[in-house]
Amino acid sequence: MLLEVKELDVAYGAAKVLHGVSLAVDDNEMVFIVGRNGAGKTTLLKTTAGFMAPIAGSIAYAGESCGGTPAEAMALKGIRYVFQDKRVFSQLTVRENIELSAYMTPATPTQAVEKVLEIYPRMAQFLESRAGGLSGGQRQLLLLGCALIGEPRLLLIDEPTEGLAAGTIAEVFEVLQSVKGRVSMLIVEQNLDVVRRLADRVYAMKEGHIPREFRSASEFQEPDALEQYL
Amino acid sequence: MISTLAYGLTIGGILYIISIGLTLTFGTMRIVNFAHALVYTVGAYVVMTVTARIWDNFVFAGLVAVAVAVPLSYLIERFVIRRLYGQSIDYAIIATYAVLLVGVDVVKWLWGATPMPLSDPLNGAFVVLGGVELPLYRILVIAVALVVFAALEVFFRRTMVGKIVVAGLENKEAVRSLGINVDRFFTIVFLIGSALAALGGVLYAPITSIHPYMGFQVLLLCFAVVLVGGMGSIRGSFVAAFVLGLVIAVTGRFWGPAAETMVFVVMAAVLIFKPIEA
Numbered sequence A: 001m002l003l004e005v006k007e008l009d010v011a012y013g014a015a016k017v018l019h020g021v022s023l024a025v026d027d028n029e030m031v032f033i034v035g036r037n038g039a040g041k042t043t044l045l046k047t048t049a050g051f052m053a054p055i056a057g058s059i060a061y062a063g064e065s066c067g068g069t070p071a072e073a074m075a076l077k078g079i080r081y082v083f084q085d086k087r088v089f090s091q092l093t094v095r096e097n098i099e100l101s102a103y104m105t106p107a108t109p110t111q112a113v114e115k116v117l118e119i120y121p122r123m124a125q126f127l128e129s130r131a132g133g134l135s136g137g138q139r140q141l142l143l144l145g146c147a148l149i150g151e152p153r154l155l156l157i158d159e160p161t162e163g164l165a166a167g168t169i170a171e172v173f174e175v176l177q178s179v180k181g182r183v184s185m186l187i188v189e190q191n192l193d194v195v196r197r198l199a200d201r202v203y204a205m206k207e208g209h210i211p212r213e214f215r216s217a218s219e220f221q222e223p224d225a226l227e228q229y230l
Numbered sequence B: 001m002i003s004t005l006a007y008g009l010t011i012g013g014i015l016y017i018i019s020i021g022l023t024l025t026f027g028t029m030r031i032v033n034f035a036h037a038l039v040y041t042v043g044a045y046v047v048m049t050v051t052a053r054i055w056d057n058f059v060f061a062g063l064v065a066v067a068v069a070v071p072l073s074y075l076i077e078r079f080v081i082r083r084l085y086g087q088s089i090d091y092a093i094i095a096t097y098a099v100l101l102v103g104v105d106v107v108k109w110l111w112g113a114t115p116m117p118l119s120d121p122l123n124g125a126f127v128v129l130g131g132v133e134l135p136l137y138r139i140l141v142i143a144v145a146l147v148v149f150a151a152l153e154v155f156f157r158r159t160m161v162g163k164i165v166v167a168g169l170e171n172k173e174a175v176r177s178l179g180i181n182v183d184r185f186f187t188i189v190f191l192i193g194s195a196l197a198a199l200g201g202v203l204y205a206p207i208t209s210i211h212p213y214m215g216f217q218v219l220l221l222c223f224a225v226v227l228v229g230g231m232g233s234i235r236g237s238f239v240a241a242f243v244l245g246l247v248i249a250v251t252g253r254f255w256g257p258a259a260e261t262m263v264f265v266v267m268a269a270v271l272i273f274k275p276i277e278a
């Protein structure tokens, strides 16, 4: 397993929001997390990415124990985190956003721009514009493109289709589909259609627990199987 | 009137150079750094001491002063400010104010409390503009401020370090998620800001008198600049510094005692009409 989270407890101050959460992601596996608002999905991704330290439990990544390792160090180990808020660096141009994403990776700025254009060719016309002027959908495609720069090993993506128009959801879907099987992904997603069409495995999350794991397509394709957790 | 405007722009230029450090530390780390005024004061004292004791060359002495500020501010950053990251802003105010008070006492101990003048490094040379004699030194101060502004624009827009800081100002977590240790870059910016504070002290020394408490007065004016300029905006501070410099000069021409009070009237007006989102 590339990522192995065991019995994780995480709290904001005195408020414990994750209770003994365990999950795993294998090499090049595409794993989804579904669950209601406030279930703790973002908290789980944030802790895995190194933005929060767990109060109990363990996180092993690539065979190393890394609970509490700071986010910048986790990123250097090949983890890319796409935040739920879809914020780009609005003061910088699109090209500068891309260069910044490539800064600590082996990719050159040119290779980085090529990578983004490869998954979203239409970004070419915006390269020199301020990223703050992009639409919500364009931002998300830029963020996904940036996350793919420099051969990451694990992508943590928080609600990639949230708040997007149908056409843009289709574009995001295509991007995710195109990288499926080439990188490990742990994706929080409420759009069950997207989940069903892409997932290798699904975890359902509820009130800070993981009550159910769907180990195969046949389990989560069943009618209402996932719906009951939304 | 021309000389009033020129004086206002000179004050504005110096305020800009000093407040840029406050703007940057507030913008990057959300820390209100009172110790900044100490670095400014030390800058003025070092330039005076070097010209008097070592070599009477203002440019050389100014460079020494700026060079002294870097290790001094590094110590302040390393042992005080760095422990305050992410803490309540009140702690930063108390801790850096303590550094300022202790530092001012050390300044008094080293140099005494008597105000000391520094002569015009250009020996009173002047230029004539529109029939008015203007001290050349003051015009040069304005030019230095413009050069600093241009240099910072290039730094923040063209260099990778500058872009990382701009990105970190906007969204620190996102920069960290790219594997970039933002705090290290913020330290660089802190040192640049401190070096500029010392430069401000150097430039202001020949215009004012040098005394241990000179930092307190300028600090309040610089807070006004930072507030009016939009708390963390580099360009905003530039505009605000010159506007407030002109406010000081023009008010001072008509009614001297009100000159600096007027700055805070402007600041209050700005806060009323453009409240800060916390």
Ligand SMILES: Nc1ncnc2c1ncn2[C@@H]1O[C@H](COP(=O)(O)OP(=O)(O)OP(=O)(O)O)[C@@H](O)[C@H]1O
Pocket (backbone or CB within 6 Å): A012, A015, A017, A035, A036, A037, A038, A039, A040, A041, A042, A043, A044, A084
């Ligand atoms: N910064 C915070 N401080 C305190 N409590 C928080 C904080 N962030 C989240 N919480 C609480 O932790 C719980 C889990 O939040 P989290 O953001 O992980 O949920 P989520 O599953 O991602 O929800 P959503 O679908 O709305 O994004 C919620 O009860 C939330 O109120």
Ligand SMILES: [Mg+2]
Pocket (backbone or CB within 6 Å): A041, A042, A043, A084, A158
């Ligand atoms: Mg969330």
